[in-house]
Amino acid sequence: MGYLGRIWHGVATTAVGMKLTWRHFFTKPTTIQYPEEGAYFSPYERGLHEFEPDKCISCQLCAKACPVDCIEIVGPKLAVTKYEIDYAKCLFCGLCVDPCPVDCIHMGQQYDLTSFERVEGTKIDFVKGEGPWRTARTSAAPGAGLQREV
């Protein structure tokens, strides 16, 4: 391209680009006001675990299935005294949910692991309910649908 050609090409492509951004200026933004408008939830979200102590038969299958051995179960069948997951090591991979014969361990919807106070340790004991980020969230209704095209 000659000298004038480059100038013309520069101005023309700039104009094309700016026409596009002009059109974008008038389209509705796709972002949402996060805390007020809820974020999207997948029905199979792999967030913080949810555990029903009374159903657990302490068969250690989930502890064996965990790649990082971060589950610790103490206590006899149907009377588990301690079911502790160390969230410093947990990968949130969901391998502990599959082998459970009585389906007492699920991964919930709580993915936001921030907390306002400096809590010692990252272990949650689900039987006693101690530890950080303890929430009563249960799995979202399967109907939590997908975000529609904006």
Place this chain on the structure above:
Amino acid sequence: MKDYIDGLWSKHAFLQDNLPVGLGYTTGILLACTAVLLLVSLFAGEIVWMERRIAGRIQARIGPNRVGPQGLLQFLADGLKLMAKEDIIPSGADRMVFLIAPYIVFAGAFAAFAAMPFGYGLVPADMNFGLFFMLSISSIEVVGVIMAGWASNSKWSILGTMREVAQMISYEMPLAISSLTVVVLAGTLNLTDIVQQQSGWIWSWWVFRSPATFVGFFIFFTAALAALKRAPFDLPEAESELVAGFHTEYTGFRFAIFFLAEYAGMFFFALLTSVLFFGGWHIGVPIDLSTGFGRALGFLVLFGKSAAFLSIMIWIRWSLPRYRVDKVMYLCYKVLLPWSVVAVVVAALQVLITGGR
């Protein structure tokens, strides 16, 4: 503004005889300067908000809308946050130069407003060589940036400064020459006179009055973008290459001063473009705007035009990638400079042939 205060001063006998003669003049200047300083820094803050909102909408997001109604007080929040931030001075830094640099950049950006007409008669200091003064004062920024770059003892700052020097100095030329086209046709450097000559219908504005000034406008605007280190020419503080260019090591309020100076500079060039090329406070209909109410209307019209130019600058910034250093130089010396010289020659010929006016 200052002679208005001067006149006010002379009416009151009590003030007249008790206080030294020159005081009226100096308080006039001081009042004018503080008014300009407050107005411009407030408006520079609003430009920050304007930029982030426009950029947001261009990028399909919302932009700041939490602090104050629709986010209008965002710049106050930013200012407070920056003030609260720790003020780090690098260990190897040349301390004194490091501390002074932001204030020199700030001074360069704000001193240029001294001769800028905000409306008919609303001129802090109505100089006869107004345009010449402004263009030369605003190049003090380069000195400030060099001091900042050298003093912070970081390799990124050094590279940022070298780019800054190369770019600012070379783009002063097309900037000055393209504004010369208007001066040649207008015959005066005094900005108020330049604007007064555009008081007729819309085609009496300089930009439409001759092909030279039409081309001159585009060159002036591009060169202004480069002189402000904005949009495709933001090489001195290119995030992706030089981390943050010359103000990499600056934190806290010192960084806020750089930030404010940049947006004040943006406001300055937007005002200058509308004053030089687009009829300042005239609205394209020949009515007399020198009366009290007309003056206020003129003030608003001038702000409207500069807001338009500011949004164009912002619009350009968010839709173009960044040039490389040698391409910026090529654009200056091979494209803008020759064409601006041609524009001045054409303007001169036009004056020769048609006797100007």
Place this chain on the structure above:
Amino acid sequence: MTDATNPSAARGLPADPAPPADPVTALAARKLAERFPGAVVEQALSGRHPYLRIAGDRIVQVCTFLRDDPDLAMDCLHLVSGVDWPAKTPAEGPGSIDVVYHLVSYATRPDPAYRKAALKNDGFVVLKVRVPRDDPEVPSVMGVWVGADWHERETYDLLGVRFTGRPPLRRILLPEDWPGFPLRKDWDYPVEYHGIPIIPPEGR
């Protein structure tokens, strides 16, 4: 370590008929046998992972030949990896490390017929060099493919295989003063590194 068993035999089904030889590896073996007799110490031409075991000192000549030969044209060194085979019992001597070169050619297309039969998907030539475990030394192939540089540095870094005849070997992934070579089977975790305690995973 020939790949004798095949999957269906492992599950008690009638063993597959002997899988066909991989054309590319067979061609390479034949050519190498002519040009460098004795270079190919051992070869396994069929199965899922056919390979040629090359004598250590001839590796550079073999690689140069494989790269320059028009119908093989192995112009890309895909991967250099080390596999640690420690001796089962101390009596067997120091054990060995296999340095495995995967060469691939972008000029030739893999043979679809062979691919269907042996589940091997493309025209690789795999060269293995066995080196003793206590003094693992292999001539570097950086002269043949310049891309081998980082692969060799990683193999040295993790397995301690020294490559001679190349710019000085330095560790690439681990810090310079990391004790020992982690991917060796008998590597024990240091107690701490520069004050940072290292907690070994509970072995299973």
Place this chain on the structure above:
Amino acid sequence: MSDAAPAARPAVVPPVTPGGMAAPGGMVAPATAPILEAADLERLVGQSLRTEELVINMGPQHPSTHGVLRVVIKTDGEVVTALQPHVGNLHRCAEKIGESLPYYQWLPYVDRMDYLAAINNEHGACIAIERLGGIEVPERAEYVRVILAEVQRIISHLMAVGVYGLDVGAITPFLHTFRERERGLDLLDHIAGGRLLYHVIRLGGVKRDLTPDWIDECHAFLEQIERRLPEYNALMLDNHIFQERTCRIGVIDRATAIAWGVTGPALRAAGVDWDCRRDAPYSIYDRFPFDVPVGVPGALPGVPGDCWRRHWVRVREIEQSVRIVRHALRELPPGSVQGKVPKTFKPPKGEVYLRVENPRGELAYYVVSEGADRPWRMRVRGPSFSNIAVITQVGVGTLIADLVALMGSLDIVLGEVDR
């Protein structure tokens, strides 16, 4: 994001005497590669008035190194005269862990290697292990895997396309591509449960089947991609300034690319017509017709192998992936998505080497099994490992801005380089 004082000082250079940039205190960073040989040092100290080369740490904390890559540059002004990349900051010994974990438990680690194309990693790992252990994968699972892999390729390329705009200075395309990418992430999140690290492809099939609701959403996502692609090109590929910054810059020609083992879009941009999905097909890719964009010299601006061409190849590949997903969605057979995998899966003794087309290049798994339930050696070839090595040769002699453009166009992920 400031370059902290110790890192700013050159790695090994002892304090430079007067005349050079003062480095008081003589604190020397931990021993790393000797950048300045003794001769250089003598030359520097000897003279008083001289131009001195800057030794810059484009360190692990730099906006355009796409992760914790540290490149030590010796520059004369802005021209790079010597270049030494340092990797290893993100090394998590995935291969050592691979040797001590059963096969199915290692899959979450595979996601973390190339965390921007997690499903492609899983796809490769699962095929290699299934081939080693002879696991049969049902037909529908193969289709679901290809669909998920190609949607992941679109998402990964969107990331590459958007972030390259950042390296070159255009910030808006980055936000636009992420609008589409968010839509895709929600799509995969709906089936896998995670947004970035999915762990959805398991040994023998896929964790969860595609619901009709998901398929409609996928079609809508594909239409949105096709509608928005010309917009990215308007802002980037066809833009004059973008072409000034990328045409004829960082040229990796065919021979250099093959010699350094560069693969993927960078290799295709250099003019090599090779795509594992078509030329060495794995899984069921041979059933899907698609064409491979190759950077042959032609009407396109710039030369084959330059940064512009690599970006162009990625944009074209997004279109081809859309085509593959539509084809696969049309032919989705009924049936189960989980094959039979024995409880304690012990593959027979043997080895397998499988090459897979990851969005960044050819990802390969070399699995050696001794018949135990965990592999003897699990070796992974990350394409970015070789792709980034090439800047040692191609990066010398460029300006810093071009080096940034070059590294951005190679689209590397440090998780894959350091494993």
